Amino acid sequence: MGLVYIFAASPMEAEPVRKIAVPLDSQSSAHYGANDVVLLSGAIGPGNAKSKAEAALSDGKPDAILVIGLCGGLTPSLPEGRIVVYTDCLSTEAASPTLPCSRSLADSVAAVLASSGFLCDRVVGITSPRIATTRNERLDLAKYGASAVDMESYSILESAAAAGVPAAVLRVVADSMDRVLPNLNRALNETGGLDGRKALKVALGSPLRTARLVAANKRAMQHLGKALEIVLKTPFLA
Secondary structure (H helix, E strand, C coil): CEEEEEEECCHHHHHHHHHHCEECCCCCEEEECCEEEEEEECCCCHHHHHHHHHHHHHCCCCCEEEEEEEEEECCCCCCCCCEEEEEEEEECCCCCCCEECCHHHHHHHHHHHHHCCCCEEEEEEEECCCCCCCHHHHHHHHCCCCCEEECCHHHHHHHHHHHCCCEEEEEEEEECCCCCCCCHHHHECCCCCECHHHHHHHHHHCHHHHHHHHHHHHHHHHHHHHHHHHHCCCHHHC
């Protein structure tokens, strides 16, 4: 039986775990398959993710960490709905070293998904404090050598490395390279998270793009939920 900390930035990204895991107590602990899991959510953006991870790891060390959620594609070869497992993660912050994921853990996640018929790409990810909303912004991020972008993975991997805990990143492409998103960067608050009122204003100002984004996110999360049903019941996370 292994103890796995699962990090999901938003309630939407955490929902698949809540649906399939059996609660063990009134907190965030649950059981699924061969693993006990602790779900940690509600920290959007690099700074918030770092604080969340450091606080969680100061209370104890799990056997493994799994970062889940949505990501943006930075290459035409990654369509929306494609599951990705990071091999390494970069940061847009200057002078930040490349952080490798646990090779054995990432290999196991990718292998069990492939054996169940899931298309799963091994990619280099990059964490940015801003949302990539246009093709040009994604092309700029791709110049770092990354194929997918998110806002939290690097910070969590950094904390995991400092604590000596193996970590992997499992995400799903929610927006492809050519999708134009509403400019939710206008809704980011001083800590890097989303301000609900500002986000609503942005959404009302771009109703069609927002509707398309919501639909794409919903489709992507359905793919991720199915992948997690396979991944979390396997004993290799122990």
